[in-house]
Amino acid sequence: xxxxxxxxxxxxxxxxxxxxxxxxxxxxxxxxxxxxxxxxxxxxxxxxxxxxxxxxxxxxxxxxxxxxxxxxxxxxxxxxxxxxxxxxxxxxxxxxxxxxxxxxxxxxxxxxxxxxxxxxxxxxxxxxxxxxxxxxxxxxxxxxxxxxxxxxxxxxxxxxxxxxxxxxxxxxxxxxxxxxxxxxxxxxxxxxxxxxxxxxxxxxxxxxxxxxxxxxxxxxxxxxxxxxxxxxxxxxxxxxxxxxxxxxxxxxxxxxxxxxxxxxxxxxxxxxxxxxxxxxxxxxxxxxxxxxxxxxxxxxxxxxxxxxxxxxxxxxxxxxxxxxxxxxxxxxxxxxxxxxxxxxxxxxxxxxxxxxxxxxxxxxxxxxxxxxxxxxxxxxxxxxxxxxxxxxxxxxxxx
Amino acid sequence: xxxxxxxxxxxxxxxxxxxxxxxxxxxxxxxxxxxxxxxxxxxxxxxxxxxxxxxxxxxxxxxxxxxxxxxxxxxxxxxxxxxxxxxxxxxxxxxxxxxxxxxxxxxxxxxxxxxxxxxxxxxxxxxxxxxxxxxxxxxxxxxxxxxxxxxxxxxxxxxxxxxxxxxxxxxxxxxxxxxxxxxxxxxxxxxxxxxxxxxxxxxxxxxxxxxxxxxxxxxxxxxxxxxxxxxxxxxxxxxxxxxxxxxxxxxxxxxxxxxxxxxxxxxxxxxxxxxxxxxxxxxxxxxxxxxxxxxxxxxxxxxxxxxxx
Numbered sequence: 001x002x003x004x005x006x007x008x009x010x011x012x013x014x015x016x017x018x019x020x021x022x023x024x025x026x027x028x029x030x031x032x033x034x035x036x037x038x039x040x041x042x043x044x045x046x047x048x049x050x051x052x053x054x055x056x057x058x059x060x061x062x063x064x065x066x067x068x069x070x071x072x073x074x075x076x077x078x079x080x081x082x083x084x085x086x087x088x089x090x091x092x093x094x095x096x097x098x099x100x101x102x103x104x105x106x107x108x109x110x111x112x113x114x115x116x117x118x119x120x121x122x123x124x125x126x127x128x129x130x131x132x133x134x135x136x137x138x139x140x141x142x143x144x145x146x147x148x149x150x151x152x153x154x155x156x157x158x159x160x161x162x163x164x165x166x167x168x169x170x171x172x173x174x175x176x177x178x179x180x181x182x183x184x185x186x187x188x189x190x191x192x193x194x195x196x197x198x199x200x201x202x203x204x205x206x207x208x209x210x211x212x213x214x215x216x217x218x219x220x221x222x223x224x225x226x227x228x229x230x231x232x233x234x235x236x237x238x239x240x241x242x243x244x245x246x247x248x249x250x251x252x253x254x255x256x257x258x259x260x261x262x263x264x265x266x267x268x269x270x271x272x273x274x275x276x277x278x279x280x281x282x283x284x285x286x287x288x289x290x291x292x293x294x295x296x297x298x299x300x301x302x303x304x305x306x307x308x309x310x311x312x313x314x315x316x317x318x319x320x321x322x323x324x325x326x327x328x329x330x331x332x333x334x335x336x337x338x339x340x341x342x343x344x345x346x347x348x349x350x351x352x353x354x355x356x357x358x359x360x361x362x363x364x365x366x367x368x369x370x371x372x373x374x375x376x377x378x379x380x381x382x383x384x385x386x387x388x389x390x391x392x393x394x395x396x397x398x399x
Numbered sequence: 400x401x402x403x404x405x406x407x408x409x410x411x412x413x414x415x416x417x418x419x420x421x422x423x424x425x426x427x428x429x430x431x432x433x434x435x436x437x438x439x440x441x442x443x444x445x446x447x448x449x450x451x452x453x454x455x456x457x458x459x460x461x462x463x464x465x466x467x468x469x470x471x472x473x474x475x476x477x478x479x480x481x482x483x484x485x486x487x488x489x490x491x492x493x494x495x496x497x498x499x500x501x502x503x504x505x506x507x508x509x510x511x512x513x514x515x516x517x518x519x520x521x522x523x524x525x526x527x528x529x530x531x532x533x534x535x536x537x538x539x540x541x542x543x544x545x546x547x548x549x550x551x552x553x554x555x556x557x558x559x560x561x562x563x564x565x566x567x568x569x570x571x572x573x574x575x576x577x578x579x580x581x582x583x584x585x586x587x588x589x590x591x592x593x594x595x596x597x598x599x600x601x602x603x604x605x606x607x608x609x610x611x612x613x614x615x616x617x618x619x620x621x622x623x624x625x626x627x628x629x630x631x632x633x634x635x636x637x638x639x640x641x642x643x644x645x646x647x648x649x650x651x652x653x654x655x656x657x658x659x660x661x662x663x664x665x666x667x668x669x670x671x672x673x674x675x676x677x678x679x680x681x682x683x684x685x686x687x688x689x690x691x692x693x694x695x696x697x698x699x700x701x702x703x704x705x706x707x708x
Contacts, residue, residue: 048560058565075569078652080503086570087507094515098522106612112532115611119526120538122519123582129560130579131545134553141555190444197441209694210445213452216690216697217683218640220657224664224679225455228471241470243454275448283698336549339642339657343664358551359643367555374551385547 030113037121044129048137051151098122135378142371150365160372168349169357175266176335176353179273180380184281184330186274188323191281195289196311208286212279219276223343226272230258230344244268259344265351272340277330288322289315321391328388332381354380459485459676489677495666496651498678501659505639505685507570508655512577512638513631519578520585521627525615527586528593529601539590545583553579554647561648568650576644581634592626593619629699636686636697656682 057065061075077083105118145156163169191211198207214222231242233255240246245255258268292315300314316323338355345351352360358373457471462482475481491497526532527539557579561572596619604614642657649658660682663675690697 044560047563048556050563058563061565061569075565075571076650076652077570083503083507083570087511090511090570090574091514094511094518098518102612102616106610108610110610112530116526116530116532119522119530119611119615123523123542123586126519126575126579127542127545127582130557130575131548131553131583132541134556135548137556138552194441194444197437197444201438201441207441207445209691211448212694212698213687213690214448216636216686218642218657218660218686220640220642220660221679221683224660224675225451227664228454228458228676229451239469239473241468243450243470243472246470246472275451278448336551339661342642343661355549355551359646362555362647370551370555374549374554377549378547378552381549382547 027111030111030117033114033117033121037117037125040125041128041133044125045133048129048133138371138374140371141367142375144368144371146365146367148365150367152367156368160368161376163369164357164372164376171350172352172354172357175351176380178266179270179334179337179353180331182267182270183273183277183334184327186270187277187281187330188285188327190274190278191283191326192285192323194278195282195286196315199286199289208279208282211282214276215279219337219339220343222272222276223340226268226275227344230268232257232260259346259351260348262350265345265348269340269344269351272344273334273337277333281326281330284326285319285322288319292318321394324391325388328384328391332384335377335380455676455679459680461485461673463673485673485677486681489674489681493674496654496659496662498656498659498681501654501656502681502685504649504653505655505657508573508577508645508653509635509638511570511574512581513634515574516578516581516585516634517589517627517631520582520589520630521620521623522615523582523586524589524593525611525619527590529614529619530611542583542586546587548583550580550643554643558647567648568653570653572648573644573653576648577638577641580644581637585630585634588630589623589626592623596622625696625699628693629696632689632693632697635689639686 061071063076066072066075073082074086074089077086101118101121105115141152142160143155143157144152145154145159147153165173194207194211198204201207229243231240231245233242233245234240240249240255242255242258244258248255256264259265296318297310297314300310305314335353336355337353338359341351341353341356342359345356347360354373354377358370358377361367361370361373454471457474460481460483461471461475461479462484463479468478469476473479489498492500523542527535527542557572557576558567561567561575566572566575600618600622601614604618609617639655640657641655642661645655645658646661649655654662660675660678663678667675
């Protein structure tokens with residue numbers, strides 16, 4: 001940060017002539033504009049905070065009251081033409097607003113405060129309502145009780161958190177712990193192994209693409225792909241139709257119901273996540289391996305280190321910071337994963353993890369419980385990310 | 400990680416340096432890890448990672464009873480034959496909502512949900528990098544910290560706001576949500592790229608009398624094109640592949656392809672149907688095309704997004 005300030009010229013230098021005069025002339029401009037931005041934020045928060053009243057109609061679009069084709073097209077488009085039109089309208093509207101703002105602040109006498117409002121204002125509005133206030137409200141809701149209609153109904157202390165840690169949900173916690181430890185471990189192990197194996201070979205690019213590909217497709221699609229691996233056992237006497245069971249049958253084992261059986265289901269889903277994340281781990285680690293200075297490797301080679309020895313005592317220590325960053329990044333991704341369990345888990349409590357438990361609570365309008373799950377995810381993620389940032393700083397210092 | 404290549408003083412020189420290194424790497428390759436064990440292991444992993452997708456591709460082209468009666472490794476044996484008819488059935492929805500409806504929705508959702516946050520983030524990143532002001536550090540740290548907030552934490556309160564405004568079930572709520580959730584990372588990354596631009600360039604523009612807007616539009620934007628492309632692809636795939644935001648905010652007319660596929664899985668239970676495989680393959684086509692054609696940018700965006708953020 002300090003670096004930027006040193007580099008950037010002083011504000012006085014950056015402005016047009018007569019700086020002293022100008023600040024006086026327009027000193028009301030910046031507070032006024034930031035005041036408006038503040039009002040928008042307060043308005044948004046007020047909207048989201050005041051309780052939903054029966055019979056009160058929405059501000060912009062009300063299904064019952066706005067039968068006009070323009071509002072219907074803008075808010076409930078149904079045909080291809082309407083949808084494309086509303087998309088174009090949205091982008092054009094955005095461009096017009098931003099263009100107007102930039103045009104207004106692009107003149108010589110505008111004080112820095114107003115210029116800043118143009119550059120930062122929209123972001124400040126979006127983030128303070130969309131993330132900051134929303135986050136705080138969710139934390140508060142996690143201490144509240146909700147009726148069946150989803151309306152807050154008094155505070156209940158830690159009741160929602162008690163629910164997160166007891167009953168069926170203990171399995172959710174255990175599964176989540178398995179996810180955040182096993183997925184990063186295996187993804188990094190396979191990713192590193194593969195990165196070393198294909199490094200500087202003739203088919204490196206193609207070989208990497210094959211492993212990296214699952215990162216690009218959606219987890220929903222991955223769920224479908226793996227569905228045909230984990231198909232239930234065939235009736236006795238018939239051929240297996242799921243790949244996993246066919247392999248088990250081939251080596252003489254008993255075919256399993258992979259998804260519905262108690263601990264198996266979680267491991268089966270973890271394998272899918274490992275399949276997705278290995279490509280990411282491999283790509284980042286491969287880049288780190290290539291960045292290891294050639295002279296270090298050369299020196300070690302002259303000292304007689306080869307193969308695994310060279311890898312474990314020279315290469316691995318030099319990419320250690322990257323390994324840690326990849327481990328933590330994948331761990332966070334695993335904790336937040338919702339799609340795989342939602343699509344493949346068969347909605348079974350024994351396969352459940354925190355992110356999906358959150359969604360299940362949200363669907364049945366248990367906003368308090370959903371809030372508690374979200375806060376637990378947040379609490380687990382935060383120290384990991386702080387650790388991650390520290391590691392990155394260390395890695396940068398070492399460079 | 401230096402994704403922003405400065406104004407390119409001598410392209411031929413850079414290129415030849417890269418070529419030299421490539422040649423050296425190639426010669427290294429002959430001495431390194433040519434053991435058959437290593438190659439065998441690499442091939443084994445590659446096969447393990449490819450077979451599931453390959454299986455789905457085969458299943459999507461098998462005629463009707465096949466996916467329920469035999470594994471994909473039987474290909475088109477016996478009672479099954481090769482067909483592309485499943486794709487037609489999936490595309491037109493077989494009585495349900497046609498797949499192309501979902502794909503249209505995905506397109507309509509994704510384009511603004513990539514364009515808007517990146518534009519806003521570019522402006523904010525510029526302010527953080529090149530406009531000195533009081534409280535900048537605190538504000539920047541606040542934005543950085545917001546990357547930590549899991550989107551789960553923000554979904555429910557946002558839903559209340561959308562209900563009050565009347566935006567539920569419309570594209571607007573989805574666009575706004577993706578914009579909000581994409582901003583912190585976008586600002587952080589683009590800020591890092593902006594800082595790598597040599598200050599002398601901005602200084603020169605300023606001496607010529609350009610204000611912040613002109614410097615942003617005329618000096619920085621052209622230099623940031625690679626960085627923008629990287630993040631745009633990252634955000635594009637994120638939005639296209641998203642399920643949680645879609646499930647929470649979309650209505651029956653605005654559901655994207657991921658939600659469409661998810662609906663199919665609940666509709667068809669655990670059995671194999673002939674609609675699910677082609678539908679999943681069709682859903683993958685766009686991200687795969689992006690991935691294969693723009694892989695360089697994709698990798699760069701992912702590296703910057705994870706290692707730096």
